[in-house]
């Protein structure tokens with residue numbers, strides 16, 4: 001059977017997009033048809049798709065507002081489809097905060113939203129101080145200092161566990 005999948009994402013510095021691209025490549029290897037859209041560019045009907053995957057990063061404690069609005073607007077349709085959601089954030093670099101039930105942003109997100117995806121996952125993102133504007137850099141340094149992470153202003157660390165992304169891709173394939 002021909003399954004049609006869409007991945008919809010919100011990514012500011014590109015890490016969520018990088019994860020989406022890896023997932024798309026993996027699903028395409030299994031001959032699945034995949035569309036990829038940023039939330040700003042998504043104007044299709046979700047009823048055209050069998051599987052809907054939504055990915056968003058955390059900025060200052062929250063997921064992208066357009067993603068939240070999209071989910072709230074389409075929750076009935078989403079609840080009738082095979083769906084997956086993943087969050088990308090830096091707190092998830094900590095082993096004790098890297099599952100959907102232990103990552104504070106994911107836990108809070110599903111308390112405030114009336115949607116139950118078939119699969120939920122959380123990935124650690126990327127830290128790259130040199131990319132951040134002054135204010136953001138100071139804020140992230142502060143957050144990292146609070147959480148015992150690196151604060152040197154040339155730190156550039158990709159915490160994403162690509163094996164975990166691959167395992168999620170396998171789950172998506174089998175969805």
Ligand SMILES: Cc1cc2nc3c(=O)[nH]c(=O)nc-3n(C[C@H](O)[C@H](O)[C@H](O)COP(=O)(O)O)c2cc1C
Pocket residue numbers: 010011012013014015016017057058059060061062088089090091092124125126127128132136140
């Ligand atoms: C301005 C800014 C605010 C952020 N706020 C948080 C935060 O509150 N908690 C957290 O765990 N990570 C936070 N992060 C880290 C991002 O979630 C992480 O860098 C992620 O890889 C970004 O993904 P993206 O490039 O797809 O947007 C923040 C990053 C930036 C640049």
